[in-house]
Amino acid sequence: MGGVPAGAAASPPPRSVRRRRAALLLLAAGVLLVVLSPLVGPVAIPAGTVYALLAHGPGAVGSASTCGGAAVSAGQCRIWAEIVWQTRLPAMILALCAGAILGLSGATLQGVFRNPLADPYLLGLSSGAAMGAAILFVFNVGISEAGVLLPAFAFLGGLIPGLVIFVAGRTGRRSPETLLLTGVALSALFSSFLATFLIYNPLGDLQVSFWLLGGMSDASWLRDAIVFGVVLSVGAVLSVLGRELNLLQLGEDVAQSMGVPVQRVTLVLVLLTTVGTATAVAFTGVIGFVGLVSPHIVRRIVGPDYRRVVPLAGLVGGGFLLLAWDAAQSILPPLVLPVGIPTSFVGAPFFLYLLYRRRATSMGAL
């Protein structure tokens, strides 16, 4: 018998077959997505050239032969190499990592608050983080020079909604809607602060407005490194706490009676979610619904066990945001849309679907 107590019995019931098929399909789609994404961008570069440049590694920049033929000048090739290695690839990695963070955070928040509609964006974490980061702009610090200060300030801003929902989500038997409405109110509050900062915006910087709309355009290897580090560390801890999340689904009192230090675990989970969301927001702006949609896709495939839902929601979230980023660049070329637009196109109807399905199904008592 393996280590995972999954339903890997001799004759698997049809559901598990369907699930396995869906998982394989999703995996194949993910691989295809990663393979095709370097081809997407406002500048048209022949597919062969892109792969040739990638195959040469980051150092190989320049000669026309790299770009596959005499038709391409060395200068042209250098620009393409620059685009592939310094723009497209970092943007892809940023999208994967930020999406992973949002997916992990969404799954965690849904588990902590036993609320299938929870999401860092809907609960106001994202707008709090955005407001925190925007404080930097007031002090004349531009996005490009902010460096690590940007996620740090975003974290400080995210702490406010983080602590508010920590308290609001736990006290008493509130309806799931209460938590969401708290998030709506927080979002509105932070958005108005944010708007004030941006109107004041001494830099007069269009970049700031664009950052706010969300996108991977400011990606760099340094940022990728930071986000990657956060994804690994936050993701590891969140995934390890999947057992506790499972028990929390029985109610906080029951979880505690079974030995879970509920207060501490919940605080850690919410704080880590805040750290993750803040980092994602700092580098990619406010992006909605990735955290909402990803865990639900995962549950469809692997069931409700949070030990699996949390890490896999990270994977799916990464893929989802990368897909959204590709879409943002492809819908109205050569314009690059804010990446929040395609995620909302998918996520908002999905949110409504969840909301009304939830109302329709009666909640059994267990």
Place this chain on the structure above:
Amino acid sequence: MTPAPPAALTATNVTVRYRAVPALTHVSLEARAGEFVALAGPNGSGKTSFIRAALGLVVPTEGTIAIGGVPVPELSLAARARALAWMPQEEPAGDNVSIRDYVGYGRYAHSQRFVPEGVRDREIAEQILRDFGFAGRESVGVQELSGGERQRLRLARVLAQDSPVLLLDEPTAHLDMGYQLDLLERVHGIARSQGRTVIAALHDLNLAARFADRIVVLQRGRKVADGAPAAVLSPALLRDVWGVVADLRRDERSGLPYLIPRLPVLEVVPPDRSRGLRVHVVGGGGSAAPILHALVAEGHRVSLGAVALFDTDSETAGELGIPTATELPFVPLGDEVRARNRELLQEADAVVVAPFQVGPGNVAVLDDILQVAVGKRLYLVDTGVAGRDHTGGVGTERLRALAARSVRVLDSADLLRALASASGSPAAQSDDADRGRVRPLERLEKPR
């Protein structure tokens, strides 16, 4: 006798307050290993508060609860979970996890992070799944089970915690009879065979009497009884604590007490006294009960005469708050009781003779009516005297004499009409909807 096993759970003088409202007041309780203790009491009597205090979910303002001698707050959460397992009355619906995973949750406090699952954990979970009839269905989702099976599965999860003390809060709520018995049989068997202590809040006293070794009765946060079911359950306790009237019987096969709670007690909307008549009813053996109800409902001031204690009529009178002359059961009427009855007869405007059985013990009542109730309006509820006389003629004679001076009515409705028409009492014309209307109540106003 073997020496009593050590106390698994000891509550000493526990007081719990929510804000200022006391939920438990100075409750002390001891449960030994292998003992099944039922916590009984009306809603809000403190059963759940006691369980939550034992779990450390609420902190007593006074007193301590100790498990195996160690006060609960001194135990780490994991140690608590290994000592006490809790099945709350209600839980969130939760996720549709597999039966296998769900029972495995119970092993949380025994397992370590990064060590996936010990052999022992798996064995315990698998044993429980087999015992509980879930073998072969381990990968079925918990939400696909019926309500009864889910409750059984919750018990399985609680048992997987492998704790010496089990705290069950209304484990049989919402279950049908079969599942109630099934669940409590299992709990009972586990307490017996594994020496685990069970403390279960149970509303159903018959189930409590059947399965528990002891019943602890709580009332408004105080312990009012503690002992073997047969010793604890008494009509007086049921009346005082639950405000119900119950017949207590003994099951001949098991020798255990069981009870049949009777009709909800009635509350009478205070009638307009000025409209009613002063009516004295002479009855016994339940013959007067419908008449009493009818008269009270109509707004008359009613009294009852010369009946035995515990007689249906005297109990009905007790429920309706009717002044009554009562004698001890199975003895002839004493002088004192007769005097009291005569007093009531004298005060009455009208006297109603219910169709009671006349025997040597109570024939004197008829004499009293004939002597005292001179000039009063007499009503004989009767269709004849045949078969009612057990005195060998005296009773028949007295009844005939009474009949000669009485208005004979067929039943209580007939009686009300006769009373109304004779006096021109406003009750006859009154169609005032609420006056004197009898309204069923769940239970009596409890004594403060």
